[in-house]
Amino acid sequence: MPLDIEAPEFPAFWADCVNQGRIEELVALYREDAVLMPTFSPNAAGGRAALRRYFELLCARNNLRVTLLDEPVDCLPTSGQGYVISGAYAFSFGVGETLRSFPSRFTFVIDLGHESPILHHHSSRMPMEGDDLFLA
Numbered sequence: 001m002p003l004d005i006e007a008p009e010f011p012a013f014w015a016d017c018v019n020q021g022r023i024e025e026l027v028a029l030y031r032e033d034a035v036l037m038p039t040f041s042p043n044a045a046g047g048r049a050a051l052r053r054y055f056e057l058l059c060a061r062n063n064l065r066v067t068l069l070d071e072p073v074d075c076l077p078t079s080g081q082g083y084v085i086s087g088a089y090a091f092s093f094g095v096g097e098t099l100r101s102f103p104s105r106f107t108f109v110i111d112l113g114h115e116s117p118i119l120h121h122h123s124s125r126m127p128m129e130g131d132d133l134f135l136a
Contacts (some may be wrong), residue, residue, distance in 0.1 A: 002115055007083040008075045010110060010117070015066040015089060021059045027051045030118045037122040039091060039104050062094030069103065081113035088126070103128075 005013055017026045027048050030036065036045040038054055039081065045054045066089050073087035085108045092101040104126055109120040 002081075002095075002113055003117060005112070007077075007085060007110065007112060008072055010083075010085055010112075011073050011087060011089065013066055014108070015068060018055075018059065018066045020065070021064075023052065023055045023059055026055050028116060030115045030121070031114065034116070034118050035120055036123070038119075039102065039123040045074065059125060063099060064091070064093045066091055078109075080111065082111045084109050090112060 003010075003013070014026070014029065017029070019079060030048070030051050032048065034046070034051075036051060036054065038045055038058075040058065041054060045051050056131045068087065068089050070087035070089075073085055076084045078084060086106060088103060088105050090101050092099060094100070104123055104125050107120075107122045108118060110117040
Protein backbone atom coordinates (compact mmCIF):
# COMPACT_ATOMS: atom_id res chain seq x y z
CA MET A 1 0.00 0.00 0.00
CA PRO A 2 1.46 3.40 -0.96
CA LEU A 3 2.35 5.91 1.76
CA ASP A 4 -0.39 8.32 2.75
CA ILE A 5 1.83 11.39 2.70
CA GLU A 6 2.16 14.59 0.69
CA ALA A 7 5.36 14.95 -1.33
CA PRO A 8 6.74 18.01 0.58
CA GLU A 9 6.45 16.00 3.83
CA PHE A 10 8.49 13.08 2.48
CA PRO A 11 11.97 14.26 3.60
CA ALA A 12 10.70 14.76 7.16
CA PHE A 13 9.19 11.25 7.11
CA TRP A 14 12.50 9.81 5.86
CA ALA A 15 14.46 11.74 8.53
CA ASP A 16 12.10 10.45 11.22
CA CYS A 17 12.80 6.86 10.11
CA VAL A 18 16.55 7.53 10.40
CA ASN A 19 16.19 9.28 13.77
CA GLN A 20 14.25 6.34 15.20
CA GLY A 21 16.58 3.72 13.68
CA ARG A 22 13.74 2.11 11.71
CA ILE A 23 16.12 0.41 9.27
CA GLU A 24 13.69 -2.06 7.72
CA GLU A 25 11.18 0.72 7.10
CA LEU A 26 13.94 2.86 5.55
CA VAL A 27 15.07 0.06 3.24
CA ALA A 28 11.46 -0.64 2.23
CA LEU A 29 11.10 2.98 1.03
CA TYR A 30 13.60 2.27 -1.76
CA ARG A 31 12.58 0.34 -4.88
CA GLU A 32 14.51 -2.85 -5.62
CA ASP A 33 16.45 -1.05 -8.38
CA ALA A 34 16.79 2.30 -6.55
CA VAL A 35 20.18 3.89 -6.07
CA LEU A 36 21.34 5.85 -3.04
CA MET A 37 24.34 8.15 -3.51
CA PRO A 38 25.12 8.35 0.23
CA THR A 39 26.60 11.17 2.25
CA PHE A 40 29.11 9.08 4.17
CA SER A 41 30.30 6.55 1.62
CA PRO A 42 32.26 6.89 -1.63
CA ASN A 43 30.17 4.07 -3.14
CA ALA A 44 26.62 4.09 -4.42
CA ALA A 45 24.25 1.73 -2.63
CA GLY A 46 22.05 -0.16 -5.06
CA GLY A 47 19.77 -2.97 -4.00
CA ARG A 48 18.22 -3.72 -0.65
CA ALA A 49 21.24 -5.56 0.82
CA ALA A 50 23.57 -2.60 0.16
CA LEU A 51 20.98 -0.13 1.46
CA ARG A 52 20.52 -2.18 4.63
CA ARG A 53 24.30 -2.30 5.25
CA TYR A 54 24.60 1.46 4.77
CA PHE A 55 21.69 2.30 7.08
CA GLU A 56 22.88 -0.17 9.72
CA LEU A 57 26.26 1.59 9.79
CA LEU A 58 24.69 5.05 9.76
CA CYS A 59 22.14 4.28 12.48
CA ALA A 60 24.87 2.79 14.68
CA ARG A 61 26.43 6.25 15.10
CA ASN A 62 26.23 7.69 18.61
CA ASN A 63 23.43 10.23 19.05
CA LEU A 64 22.52 10.18 15.35
CA ARG A 65 20.03 12.84 14.33
CA VAL A 66 18.88 14.19 10.96
CA THR A 67 17.40 17.69 10.99
CA LEU A 68 15.85 19.40 7.98
CA LEU A 69 17.43 22.79 7.32
CA ASP A 70 15.19 24.00 4.50
CA GLU A 71 11.48 24.14 5.01
CA PRO A 72 9.63 24.18 2.82
CA VAL A 73 11.69 21.92 0.59
CA ASP A 74 11.74 22.35 -3.19
CA CYS A 75 9.17 19.98 -4.65
CA LEU A 76 8.85 19.64 -8.41
CA PRO A 77 6.02 17.45 -9.73
CA THR A 78 7.05 15.28 -12.69
CA SER A 79 4.16 13.09 -13.82
CA GLY A 80 1.38 11.22 -12.06
CA GLN A 81 2.50 10.98 -8.44
CA GLY A 82 6.17 11.52 -9.27
CA TYR A 83 8.26 14.28 -7.70
CA VAL A 84 11.81 15.55 -7.48
CA ILE A 85 12.33 16.89 -3.97
CA SER A 86 15.45 18.74 -2.92
CA GLY A 87 16.65 20.64 0.10
CA ALA A 88 19.16 20.55 2.91
CA TYR A 89 19.50 18.58 6.10
CA ALA A 90 22.16 18.13 8.72
CA PHE A 91 23.35 14.85 10.13
CA SER A 92 24.71 15.11 13.66
CA PHE A 93 26.36 12.36 15.66
CA GLY A 94 29.19 11.72 18.05
CA VAL A 95 32.70 11.45 16.69
CA GLY A 96 34.85 10.42 19.62
CA GLU A 97 33.76 12.64 22.49
CA THR A 98 32.51 15.43 20.21
CA LEU A 99 29.04 15.88 18.75
CA ARG A 100 29.58 16.94 15.12
CA SER A 101 27.19 18.31 12.52
CA PHE A 102 27.42 17.64 8.79
CA PRO A 103 25.20 19.97 6.72
CA SER A 104 24.26 18.18 3.52
CA ARG A 105 22.12 18.55 0.42
CA PHE A 106 19.61 15.98 -0.77
CA THR A 107 17.54 15.10 -3.79
CA PHE A 108 14.85 12.44 -3.74
CA VAL A 109 13.19 11.20 -6.91
CA ILE A 110 9.99 9.55 -5.73
CA ASP A 111 6.73 8.11 -7.01
CA LEU A 112 4.14 8.18 -4.25
CA GLY A 113 1.91 5.82 -6.23
CA HIS A 114 4.18 2.93 -5.21
CA GLU A 115 4.72 1.13 -1.90
CA SER A 116 8.47 1.75 -2.26
CA PRO A 117 8.46 5.32 -3.58
CA ILE A 118 12.19 6.16 -3.77
CA LEU A 119 13.66 5.74 -7.25
CA HIS A 120 16.85 7.70 -6.58
CA HIS A 121 18.33 9.51 -3.58
CA HIS A 122 21.42 11.69 -3.71
CA SER A 123 22.95 13.16 -0.57
CA SER A 124 26.23 15.04 -0.27
CA ARG A 125 27.97 17.17 2.30
CA MET A 126 27.89 20.90 1.61
CA PRO A 127 31.17 22.64 0.93
CA MET A 128 32.00 24.84 3.89
CA GLU A 129 33.61 28.26 3.83
CA GLY A 130 37.31 27.71 4.39
CA ASP A 131 37.36 24.47 2.37
CA ASP A 132 40.03 24.52 -0.33
CA LEU A 133 37.42 24.17 -3.05
CA PHE A 134 34.74 26.50 -1.65
CA LEU A 135 33.32 28.85 -4.29
CA ALA A 136 31.30 31.76 -2.97
